[in-house]
Amino acid sequence: MRLLYSNILPLRLEEGQQSFIDYFKEAAGNSDSLEIAVGYVSKASLMELQNIVEDSGINNVCLNIGMYYLEGMPEGTYNAALSLNEAWKQAGIGEVRIVKAFKYHGKLYTFYKKGNPVAGIIGSNNLGALKLEASNLRQYEISAVTETPEEIEEVSNIIRKLKEPRCSANIQEVRVPLVREVNTALVGQEFVTRITSDEVAAYQRNVTDISFEIPLKVPENHADPRMRGSNINVCYASGRKRVWWEIEMVVGKEIRDLPGYPEHNKPFMAVTDDGWKFKAWTCGQNNKNLYSKDDLKIMGRWIKGRLVASGLVEPVNQVETDKAFKGMITEEILEKYGRNSITLTKTTVKTIAEDGTEMDVWMLSFLPNTDVQEVTV
Template sequence: MASGYTSAVILQQYQEYIAKIVNDGGNFTLLVGMGIFEGLSRHTYNKLGELNSLILSANPECGGVRFVWNPPPFHGKIYRIKYQNELLYFAGSSNFSKRGLFENLEFTCKITDLSTINQTEAYINWLLTDNISVNFDKCESFPIVESVKANRKKINFQKVETQPIINSTIPYVDISLARVDRQQRSNLNAFFGKGRWNRKTGIVIPRDWFEVEVIVDIATTKNPVYLKGNFIAYTDDGLVFPCRTQGDYHKNFRSRDDLKILGHWIKGKLQQKGVLELFEPVTSQTLEEYGKNYIRMYKLSDSDYYLEF
């Protein structure tokens, strides 16, 4: 079955039935389409791990639990069931979750048209290729909701002892974020892009939600105030961390040692303002509600800049 979402309750409820299927020599695969892109609770993630181990220990030829990792995420609901030597296909709106099966008003129907059955079969097989999804055991650093929230608190930003004094004589350049709607899987939204896939091992490491790398337009990189290379960033809320610009025209603006540091600063401000929730994309509407769609960089020296957002 392929489902955008699932839940720990339904996994526990059906675990015994799934165990019987695989222990009797049957095959079982659960594809979770949205987990990597929206995160999972630790409880649901652990239940999926238990189910995957149960399935593969009984029958290593089974697909087990798989996650879609290559965007776009899968939001559909497809059930392929073999009953009395006949393959049955169902599609609709019901996730493999307690709400989807028992609580919400949903609609799911059997597919009977042969052409549609063939298309559905081909689509399922495509979803199960390693280029689109991977087994639970092949996905490292999975975005656990509780862990991401806890890690936000663990970031030890260095505090400045004396805040730089900014006045009208200090040159500055504005880094526009206005193109964010055209950068839905990069820039401030790298989390929704393709994870890091090791073709040799098959291991996938999803992007962290706080990982960002601001892509600066060429016109701005030609501004003499714009820094090329390493620098120390002082922020308008009293933080300091190392940054750099790199790549063609030095258009990639990032925190130096960890891409998440700049992301924690930018997204942290958006969260504090109440315009962005965990695992949501940053959009032009987000920035409009925040009240600013650019980062202003004041040049304090050749290696020190003051960031205002």
């Protein structure tokens, strides 16, 4: 047995010492089978694990996650884990499981090659140690590694027991409580105000029966040429360059002709179900557009920002270089998110703008319609 270290000032690696990350990658490169049972993971570490599995030619892999079934799992991490599970199952190499019998807080890793034990790691390193971020960059960890076959088998025996149905299940079969993550795309943006959950609830208690369900018109998948460059994917349209966050909400005539639809070019205050407030209005020819008033990107940062927070898409810095349309929102993405429309509902509340003008307050809703239990934070 020997130790694996973090490499953080003032305790930098000394001569002869090895970091957890370096040893993990080295052991994976010498293996064809990898089994992991940890308490916590991160979205970034799941992506890094997939890269390591692919680069190392691992053909048998299982990740068992131990703390989220009872504590709740961040939605971005949950969707990343679902995606990883789907990729491994489609490739026929493994799965992602969730411990549900109890809170499992151990950190175990075993590596095998052609059925022979290569290495076993036990210690304080959760999977997040594979990809250091701001949250764990200064977090010092110590683990122990063994290359003794009998000791590796002992670690493997625990992991195998945790994989049994009495202890865990595939992540797709488990109703994991979700912790909704803050839409950071709106943090610090001009013309946008963050409000509390109590304030949101107060507005929700004053909603009226005047409500409109506005579908998000998107391609079926990334290969579908329809609806590219329009609506919330307008950044992919030819012509004027637009940033990824800019969208155009085009509302169908059958909706905007309904009684009570917001008046043309009359600003109102929009309050979102996830705690943001900004001015919006309906405008354009035949009143067909629903926009955030002061900055077209605000509505995009609200809608697309929710999908980013959920771990289903990453922002694209230069849309013109995204030839594979990786940043395009599709029906497949919205289905995974659990919502393919936004709801615009009038309230009885009035507010006063900076110029003294009275404005109606409307609720905008885009939180998922999901049967997964939600943990409020």
